[in-house]
């Protein structure tokens with residue numbers, strides 16, 4: 044171009060007086076120890092938090108924690124089309140539910156913390172305009188007045204021709220060579236324009252960068268004159284990324300793999316602006332196996348309820364479980380670490396980006412359930428009680444009222460087979476508790492006595508009748524069990540399981556069958572936690588009534 048670029052800069056940005064040098068001073072390099080990483084999670088406020096978002100944010104926070112760095116939350120709200128009212132709250136609530144704590148950034152509706160803000164892109168117009176103005180001054184940006192029609196015309200010509208790349212570049216970039224007079228005239232006429240990057244990339248050149256997760260990646264250099272500011276002055280993602288990650292002093296840009304193809308553009312922009320290019324790590328997608336056709340696919344907001352983080356809150360998965368499970372997906376050495384540090388806070392795991400697999404990771408609800416059962420099994424009864432009450436209060440009021448009516452009884456109930464070296468692993472989420480313990484509450488108990496095939500009616504009757512005669516609420520576990528053993532022989536069963544296995548033809552069954560009949564009569568279940576504890580919580584009246592009811596039905 045053969046005009047004074049300063050003149051153009053004044054023409055385009057008459058009100059911008061700040062300078063990049065001032066911004067550099069206002070947002071200085073962070074004073075962190077050697078090796079500390081500054082990461083960010085940068086969602087668009089689309090009104091819900093995707094499980095992939097939680098996954099990504101976890102990577103950001105763990106990376107910062109493991110290096111003594113900073114993780115911050117930036118809201119990228121420049122794409123008004125994708126935005127919904129109060130979309131930020133859904134994201135913040137999602138993070139709060141899972142104790143994802145950012146050191147800096149947006150903390151709520153119109154609130155934030157940290158010295159590198161504002162952390163919401165729509166409040167950063169001044170910064171983008173200062174940087175854009177300097178790019179114009181340096182001859183690295185220009186206004187483009189092409190209309191939507193003209194752009195689609197270019198596109199269709201490119202599609203017809205044999206161009207390898209489509210976009211605004213080279214001979215297609217008509218506005219690149221407008222004279223200052225032409226630009227002035229267009230502006231006087233009120234023609235809308237965008238600000239474009241003046242790329243000096245060459246079609247035959249390649250660039251490479253080291254992706255921390257994927258290693259060296261080589262790609263053609265960027266040659267496109269990308270839009271920096273849209274006609275309303277709002278930056279594109281690409282330009283905002285360069286400005287924000289520079290002035291927020293991000294050292295490691297960790298983001299979804301869908302951005303890999305944009306890296307050449309981003310490197311070109313960072314360089315043009317005179318900014319140091321950050322390190323990149325592109326994380327894999329969170330995938331699942333499709334129930335219908337067995338293929339691996341992205342979790343979809345439309346098809347998969349578990350795509351939204353709120354699903355896990357509503358289902359009552361403890362936050363610890365989901366975090367624990369995501370960590371197993373993030374680093375394959377997490378499980379070894381967990382075995383060596385069974386009680387450690389998951390966030391103290393020495394996470395390593397380099398150990399992340401670049402291929403899509405499979406989100407498997409069945410595995411999450413298993414992990415969650417483990418996590419819940421080692422919680423103490425007091426915590427389990429509070430978690431259940433908190434969940435039920437919000438999602439199942441009937442259950443809440445019954446469950447919290449007698450807190451001591453409910454705590455004792457959830458403590459059965461808990462707080463022991465080998466706790467029972469049977470509850471994966473709080474929404475299961477009502478059904479799981481339904482026999483503990485008359486309000487939810489629906490008796491359904493069904494004998495196992497190997498036990499005859501008369502025998503069941505005899506077992507229950509004999510048991511009622513010896514049953515006492517005073518019995519501790521040992522007495523309780525010895526009474527059941529004592530029932531066996533007179534009724535043709537054996538107290539000795541081994542003996543039964545040796546000579547099954549000699550007996551009607553063994554002590555396990557006898558206790559099963561009692562268990563069924565009292566709970567309508569073949570499997571429960573420790574029956575003696577259940578019976579002592581239910582109390583004499585209920586036990587006798589339930590057994591008598593079954594006897595009547597036999």
Ligand code: GLU
Nearest residue numbers: 085086087119297298299
């Ligand atoms: N706002 C972008 C998105 O939601 C974030 C990409 C990035 O982390 O740089 O996809």
